[in-house]
Amino acid sequence: MSRNRLFNPALLPLAVTSLLFVLTFGYGAVAYTGFLSSQVFLNLLIDNAFLVVVAIGMSLVILTGGIDLSVGSIIALVTMVSASLVEHHHWPVYVVVPLCLAIGAGFGALMGCLIHFFQLQPFIVTLGGMFLARGLCYVISIDSIEITDPAYMAIAHHKIMLWGENFISINVVIALAVVALGVFLAHYTRFGRTVYAIGGNERSAVLMGLPVGRTKILVYTFSGTCSALAGVVVTFYMLSGYGLHAQGMELDAIAAVVIGGTLLTGGVGYVAGSLVGVMILGVIQSLITFDGTLSSWWTRIAVGVLLCAFCLLQRGLEHGGKRQLAAA
Amino acid sequence: MVVNASQPVLEMRGIDKRFPGVNALSKAALRLFPGEVHALMGQNGAGKSTLIKVLTGVETPDAGEIRLGNELVHPECVGHAQQLGISTVYQEINLCPNLSVAENIYIGRFPMRHGMVDWKRMQQDAVAALKALNVDVDVSLPLGHYPVAIQQMVAIARALSTDARILVLDEPTSSLDEDEVARLFDTLRGLKARGIAILFVTHFLDQTYAFSDRITVLRNGEFVGEYLAADLPRMALIEKMVGRAIEESAFARPAEDNNAEHAAQDTGAPLFSAQGLGKRGAVQPLDLEFRAGRVLGLGGLLGSGRTETARLLFGIDRADAGSVDCGGAKRQFRSPADAIRAGIGFCPEDRKTEGIVAELSIRENIVLALQARRGIFRYIPKRKQREIADRLIAQLGVRTPDAEKPIGQLSGGNQQKALLARWLATEPKMLILDEPTRGIDVAAKLEIMDMVKAQCRKGLAILFISSEMAEVLRVSDRIAVLRDRRKVGEIDGAGAQERDVFRLIAGAEQ
Ligand SMILES: Nc1ncnc2c1ncn2[C@@H]1O[C@H](COP(=O)(O)OP(=O)(O)OP(=O)(O)O)[C@@H](O)[C@H]1O
Numbered sequence: 049m050s051r052n053r054l055f056n057p058a059l060l061p062l063a064v065t066s067l068l069f070v071l072t073f074g075y076g077a078v079a080y081t082g083f084l085s086s087q088v089f090l091n092l093l094i095d096n097a098f099l100v101v102v103a104i105g106m107s108l109v110i111l112t113g114g115i116d117l118s119v120g121s122i123i124a125l126v127t128m129v130s131a132s133l134v135e136h137h138h139w140p141v142y143v144v145v146p147l148c149l150a151i152g153a154g155f156g157a158l159m160g161c162l163i164h165f166f167q168l169q170p171f172i173v174t175l176g177g178m179f180l181a182r183g184l185c186y187v188i189s190i191d192s193i194e195i196t197d198p199a200y201m202a203i204a205h206h207k208i209m210l211w212g213e214n215f216i217s218i219n220v221v222i223a224l225a226v227v228a229l230g231v232f233l234a235h236y237t238r239f240g241r242t243v244y245a246i247g248g249n250e251r252s253a254v255l256m257g258l259p260v261g262r263t264k265i266l267v268y269t270f271s272g273t274c275s276a277l278a279g280v281v282v283t284f285y286m287l288s289g290y291g292l293h294a295q296g297m298e299l300d301a302i303a304a305v306v307i308g309g310t311l312l313t314g315g316v317g318y319v320a321g322s323l324v325g326v327m328i329l330g331v332i333q334s335l336i337t338f339d340g341t342l343s344s345w346w347t348r349i350a351v352g353v354l355l356c357a358f359c360l361l362q363r364g365l366e367h368g369g370k371r372q373l374a375a376a
Numbered sequence: 377m378v379v380n381a382s383q384p385v386l387e388m389r390g391i392d393k394r395f396p397g398v399n400a401l402s403k404a405a406l407r408l409f410p411g412e413v414h415a416l417m418g419q420n421g422a423g424k425s426t427l428i429k430v431l432t433g434v435e436t437p438d439a440g441e442i443r444l445g446n447e448l449v450h451p452e453c454v455g456h457a458q459q460l461g462i463s464t465v466y467q468e469i470n471l472c473p474n475l476s477v478a479e480n481i482y483i484g485r486f487p488m489r490h491g492m493v494d495w496k497r498m499q500q501d502a503v504a505a506l507k508a509l510n511v512d513v514d515v516s517l518p519l520g521h522y523p524v525a526i527q528q529m530v531a532i533a534r535a536l537s538t539d540a541r542i543l544v545l546d547e548p549t550s551s552l553d554e555d556e557v558a559r560l561f562d563t564l565r566g567l568k569a570r571g572i573a574i575l576f577v578t579h580f581l582d583q584t585y586a587f588s589d590r591i592t593v594l595r596n597g598e599f600v601g602e603y604l605a606a607d608l609p610r611m612a613l614i615e616k617m618v619g620r621a622i623e624e625s626a627f628a629r630p631a632e633d634n635n636a637e638h639a640a641q642d643t644g645a646p647l648f649s650a651q652g653l654g655k656r657g658a659v660q661p662l663d664l665e666f667r668a669g670r671v672l673g674l675g676g677l678l679g680s681g682r683t684e685t686a687r688l689l690f691g692i693d694r695a696d697a698g699s700v701d702c703g704g705a706k707r708q709f710r711s712p713a714d715a716i717r718a719g720i721g722f723c724p725e726d727r728k729t730e731g732i733v734a735e736l737s738i739r740e741n742i743v744l745a746l747q748a749r750r751g752i753f754r755y756i757p758k759r760k761q762r763e764i765a766d767r768l769i770a771q772l773g774v775r776t777p778d779a780e781k782p783i784g785q786l787s788g789g790n791q792q793k794a795l796l797a798r799w800l801a802t803e804p805k806m807l808i809l810d811e812p813t814r815g816i817d818v819a820a821k822l823e824i825m826d827m828v829k830a831q832c833r834k835g836l837a838i839l840f841i842s843s844e845m846a847e848v849l850r851v852s853d854r855i856a857v858l859r860d861r862r863k864v865g866e867i868d869g870a871g872a873q874e875r876d877v878f879r880l881i882a883g884a885e886q
């Protein structure tokens with residue numbers, strides 16, 4: 049009874065995204081020598097680890113039908129706090145990282161509470177959070193702070209060797225762990241299923257006796273924590289703190305989530321899709337780098353076109369699904 | 377729990393609930409005994425749903441006390457009420473269309489295994505729970521893929537699958553057909569035998585008398601009385617609900633209805649006619665004629681293609697055969713906008729998803745279709761809007777303090793009336809009414825039918841769809857009968873009996 053049908057229509061956007069990734073990567077392999085190597089693929093993960101981390105948090109928020117615009121600013125704030133504590137105050141990494149995560153969690157929880165208790169629009173509340181966090185960066189310093197702490201350098205440069213010459217960074221391990229956590233939360237816990245229920249129909253979720261308020265607050269807390277973790281990852285990646293880091297990252301994250309097959313209105317999508325969404329953004333970026341003649345702004349154009357195409361695809365699916373059932 | 381018939385499981389006393397501008401409940405009361413089926417009766421807006429929401433923690437009462445057994449309780453939220461053993465199906469379907477059928481039944485109480493949701497077991501349990509109600513669907517598909525009747529059964533399965541000692545069902549049967557109702561009540565009898573107290577709300581008096589032991593009547597939010605069903609004759613119940621006497625003859629077909637004066641309209645060219653209109657998988661090509669001043673009733677069982685026919689006529693679904701003849705011009709409606717331009721209005725069956733815009737005010741909901749037809753550039757001045765809204769609110773007896781309240785705050789039946797007002801406001805040439813009396817109380821049903829008739833006599837053509845055969849017979853001038861998505865015959869409305877229609881449905885050709 050359960051999975052004996054050929055194809056679940058809800059999986060289609062995810063399938064299309066995955067196929068698109070394979071096609072784009074395949075195109076690169078044919079067009080550019082040196083593209084088809086496992087390290088190029090692994091570099092996609094290395095270079096986009098932070099985006100994967102934020103996108104997972106963003107997925108859950110979007111699944112509730114909300115939005116979190118503060119993620120990019122929280123990343124910047126975390127890089128600033130880390131850099132300043134490590135460089136100016138010589139705090140050890142094992143104190144700084146948990147502290148940063150706590151800041152992100154607190155920030156998210158606060159926004160979640162505002163959204164739930166005062167019934168404010170997530171868009172407005174997180175827009176406020178975005179300005180606030182970005183502003184706080186400049187309270188710490190208006191300049192970029194270089195990190196020279198040996199522990200940070202060691203973590204940043206550590207290569208985890210896989211097979212042959214191939215390697216990944218610690219950031220990739222963090223990102224993949226977050227993906228696993230996100231998938232587990234979304235699909236195998238009560239919390240995750242409540243997230244979907246809220247996105248489907250919040251009023252119904254209340255009438256079904258689900259803990260709607262608690263779940264909403266937790267979702268923003270989770271997203272805030274993910275952003276902070278992404279901030280930590282960015283710190284390792286860039287080895288600096290700067291108030292201009294991760295400008296516009298919230299929009300990249302939203303794009304990745306939507307391209308990954310999650311409906312912006314909430315309730316429909318797969319968390320793992322967001323990983324594929326990020327990888328597509330990454331592969332387009334690498335294609336353009338490999339080409340060498342195109343300006344990097346072409347990435348934006350490609351992403352713009354993709355986004356529109358995906359929204360159209362999802363709309364088409366909604367209609368198709370209904371028609372299929374009417375005919376059945 | 378000891379089943380002790382003299383001791384109520386639930387007692388609500390002196391419950392007050394005020395909403396801005398309305399006293400939804402004042403000194404309402406209710407008692408439930410273990411192992412009884414209790415009907416909560418009252419007109420639209422009497423406060424039945426509000427009482428249920430107070431009981432289940434959705435609304436906080438302004439005053440009054442709720443006792444479960446001997447214990448004073450204050451349900452804070454639905455989850456809390458569930459823990460107290462109260463399981464509820466609300467009037468508006470309260471499920472999530474994006475979740476699978478199985479999840480909708482078990483969300484909040486998932487079977488867990490190694491700290492994870494046990495999907496496999498959940499689906500097996502869901503199949504079993506639905507089988508008990510004789511529903512056979514793929515439980516892994518999203519709920520939104522299924523029609524309202526199935527969704528309603530899923531909501532019921534959800535409520536039944538908890539071990540509650542009190543089961544509350546707010547108009548559970550309004551979108552079910554007779555078989556489904558019978559199955560539901562079979563299941564309820566089983567629960568009753570196990571000592572569970574069942575509270576249900578319905579506007580179908582037949583069901584009240586067939587299944588309930590005891591009846592509580594509310595009127596204007598006040599407790600009118602509690603009666604044994606066996607001791608309260610039907611007309612007395614109606615009087616208690618309405619607060620005045622109603623003649624039994626009101627339920628019969630009005631005698632006025634003799635065709636002499638309108639005979640001319642029956643022979644001339646029809647206003648609209650469907651010619652071979654059909655769509656594969658929805659309805660076989662059929663012919664229908666709509667005449668000014670005439671009501672065409674559509675008879676047939678649930679799933680016989682009534683709604684599908686209406687959707688084709690209104691251009692919601694695109695026909696792949698035939699056309700609609702609008703006074704000589706053959707037209708193919710590609711969208712509702714086409715049909716509206718041709719002068720057709722459609723009051724849909726499923727008001728929650730296709731009809732009302734809950735956040736907008738009653739006035740805005742009423743003028744919506746009129747404004748849409750005029751186009752956004754010919755804005756209707758607010759004063760004019762108010763005039764139209766107030767006139768129709770008065771005409772249809774919508775129970776509200778004023779036209780500026782969000783329509784979502786009206787009681788279910790009153791939303792239905794407001795929706796009807798929307799289409800009357802456009803002054804269409806033809807109006808399609810799909811289940812216009814669903815969820816409407818007995819007195820208002822009569823009013824709505826009479827109003828339909830009155831509008832019709834002013835020159836409107838009406839297509840009237842209802843699963844209650846008695847209603848179709850009462851208002852229709854002609855009745856087209858559908859079976860298995862095919863038109864099987866047409867009979868004259870005047871003097872037609874229920875058995876004539878059923879004979880057609882059963883297969884005898886006209
Ligand atoms: N959230 C709300 N805000 C304001 N008024 C409300 C709200 N909910 C209900 N009301 C009002 O309370 C009154 C009682 O409504 P209720 O829904 O309990 O009626 P009902 O008896 O269930 O009617 P029906 O048979 O039509 O479902 C109505 O006048 C309604 O307009």
Ligand SMILES: [Mg+2]
Nearest residue numbers: 424425467788
């Ligand atoms: Mg009600």
